[in-house]
Amino acid sequence: MTTKAQDCLHYQAFAGALARSIVERAPSDGFVIGVQAQWGMGKSSAINLMLEAIRQLEEGVTEGRRLRVRPFNPWLFSGLETLAAAYVSELARVIDETLGDGSEARSAMRSGGGGRTRSPSPRRCLRRSPGCSRTGPPWSPP
Known part of the structure; x- marks a missing residue:
């Protein structure tokens, strides 16, 4: 639909x-x-x-x-590393579209923040949220 x-x-x-x-x-x-x-x-x-x-x-x-x-549909990717890489790649693409060239943003993303800070592991970033076992919509269709 x-x-x-x-x-x-x-x-x-x-x-x-x-x-x-x-x-x-x-x-x-x-x-x-x-x-x-x-x-x-x-x-x-x-x-x-x-x-x-x-x-x-x-x-x-x-x-x-x-x-x-x-x-962004995470079901299209298998494995946590592939998912994280695809998400960061898509984010870089949006930055390029929004800001123009975007080479600085792309370079910073590839190097984990331009060398200023170390990025946390994707496993720590992509933990399940509380309440994710909810079974159904939070609204009542008419």
Whole structure:
């Protein structure tokens, strides 16, 4: 499901509310949102509806002022190191798109912060969050 016209799960209210809160409260330095639910609960559908709602909310906003949303699907990668490398690579790509050349940011990411600080192990960074065993959406569809 990619549009609200196809919304047979009645997720539009949730997706619209999430989109409004993102557009209205987005910090200038960025942030990350994770969507977690059991397999088959409609996470991808909810995300697609949210992305559609964000596009609609930002109609008329100049290109440079629009949010940059980059979906990242960790299920596409096997192994923690591959996942961490893919995430950092995608982050570097977004920085390149946002700031132009981005060679300094890319170089700093490859060297673990430009030699100033040592990056923590991906295993320590990617621990499971409390409450991640939640089974179902935190909202009630109509």
